[in-house]
Amino acid sequence: MSQHKHSHQHSHSDHLSFNDPSRYRLSNRCTWVSVFVNIALTIVQVLAGVFSHSQSLIADGVHSLSDLISDFLVLIASYHSKSPADDSHPYGHGRIETAASLVLGAILVLTGVGIMYSAAMKLENLGNMPPVTSLALWTAGLALLAKEGLFRYMLKVGEHLRSPMLIANAWHARSDAASSLVVAVGIAANMMGFAYADAVAAILVGFMIVRMGLMFAWEAFQELIDAGLSFEEVASIRQTLIDTAGVQNVHDLRTRKMAHRVLVDAHILVDSKISVSEGHSIAERARKRVIESHESVNNVLVHVDTEDDAGYGEDIPVEFPSREELLESLSRVLNGLPEPEQVTFHYLAGKVEADVLMPFDGLKTKAAVSKANQLIAEGLIGHDYFSAVRLAAKLS
Numbered sequence: 001m002s003q004h005k006h007s008h009q010h011s012h013s014d015h016l017s018f019n020d021p022s023r024y025r026l027s028n029r030c031t032w033v034s035v036f037v038n039i040a041l042t043i044v045q046v047l048a049g050v051f052s053h054s055q056s057l058i059a060d061g062v063h064s065l066s067d068l069i070s071d072f073l074v075l076i077a078s079y080h081s082k083s084p085a086d087d088s089h090p091y092g093h094g095r096i097e098t099a100a101s102l103v104l105g106a107i108l109v110l111t112g113v114g115i116m117y118s119a120a121m122k123l124e125n126l127g128n129m130p131p132v133t134s135l136a137l138w139t140a141g142l143a144l145l146a147k148e149g150l151f152r153y154m155l156k157v158g159e160h161l162r163s164p165m166l167i168a169n170a171w172h173a174r175s176d177a178a179s180s181l182v183v184a185v186g187i188a189a190n191m192m193g194f195a196y197a198d199a200v201a202a203i204l205v206g207f208m209i210v211r212m213g214l215m216f217a218w219e220a221f222q223e224l225i226d227a228g229l230s231f232e233e234v235a236s237i238r239q240t241l242i243d244t245a246g247v248q249n250v251h252d253l254r255t256r257k258m259a260h261r262v263l264v265d266a267h268i269l270v271d272s273k274i275s276v277s278e279g280h281s282i283a284e285r286a287r288k289r290v291i292e293s294h295e296s297v298n299n300v301l302v303h304v305d306t307e308d309d310a311g312y313g314e315d316i317p318v319e320f321p322s323r324e325e326l327l328e329s330l331s332r333v334l335n336g337l338p339e340p341e342q343v344t345f346h347y348l349a350g351k352v353e354a355d356v357l358m359p360f361d362g363l364k365t366k367a368a369v370s371k372a373n374q375l376i377a378e379g380l381i382g383h384d385y386f387s388a389v390r391l392a393a394k395l396s
Contacts, residue, residue: 030157037150038064041143054136056183102220104168108213111175116206140184147177168216175209229255240293246270246282261298272306272348279304307348330354333379337372351387358393
């Protein structure tokens with residue numbers, strides 16, 4: 001019922017936000033490290049591949065070059081995702097990170113497919129593969145160490161910032177380390193006379209890269225369609241809300257992820273007879289408890305209910321008239337009694353209960369009280385809205 005609930009939405013300044021300057025600087029620095037590493041590896045691998053007659057090393061160098069596209073994509077997404085909320089994007093621009101993660105997942109899939117296809121072609125042309133020199137093996141080993149180090153560094157930063165985009169890019173670096181491992185094994189096998197070994201290993205690693213890319217793309221897709229948190233995480237948030245003093249029950253608890261943060265919507269049930277300000281205070285305590293107890297939660301929207309409307313859905317059982325109309329109807333029920341000084345309405349179970357504060361002079365005797373109650377009882381017979389009217393006398 002729209003008449004008996006209100007909402008509270010607050011931001012949490014103490015939590016990591018998209019426009020946090022330190023977050024942007026760390027993300028930017030991490031990606032630029034990847035850019036410089038990939039530029040250096042591209043140059044070294046291609047040149048070494050040419051001089052050592054290693055086609056696989058040249059291909060791995062071109063693979064490193066493709067990583068620069070991913071790095072610049074991350075830089076662009078990171079720059080835009082730090083922009084604060086505006087009229088067109090009231091929740092900020094964090095979904096840019098999610099979209100970038102989806103694209104990076106697709107790049108991983110294409111990379112894996114490319115490795116598998118290239119390996120299959122090598123298996124068909126084993127006799128045409130030229131012998132390679134030891135320079136290629138040393139270069140492949142150097143590339144493997146550089147990519148693995150880059151992976152560990154980027155993964156650490158990505159997990160610290162809870163950025164799926166940086167984590168996806170880190171695993172892209174791991175896929176390059178895997179391809180460099182395949183090249184190293186292939187070169188070593190070539191030098192030992194087993195020309196087919198690198199192609200078989202490349203197919204296996206390519207399959208793992210495709211699987212990895214599909215996982216990242218799927219997770220990003222789930223976030224873009226507002227998939228909720230796991231059952232365990234939702235249950236934990238629900239318990240935090242229920243444990244808040246003044247909260248009688250919780251329903252319609254919904255969660256969704258936006259890059260590194262979580263947004264929560266919840267309906268809390270409170271005592272129907274408390275004031276609006278007390279209900280607001282309970283909602284505020286519940287909001288703060290969730291944010292303080294759950295690190296990933298950045299924003300909580302709390303609806304305050306005075307009765308359990310979990311089964312109502314979008315259907316409002318009763319369309320109540322406005323307060324002015326109710327006061328006019330109540331005046332007919334109170335006909336013959338003094339003018340009320342204060343009226344409080346409670347909208348419960350499809351009916352309205354009224355607490356009426358009267359001047360003391362109007363209810364100073366038992367006879368006056370008895371007459372007033374009789375008038376009210378007669379006025380409530382068959383009434384469309386009122387189920388109860390309670391009188392109280394103002395002492396001062």
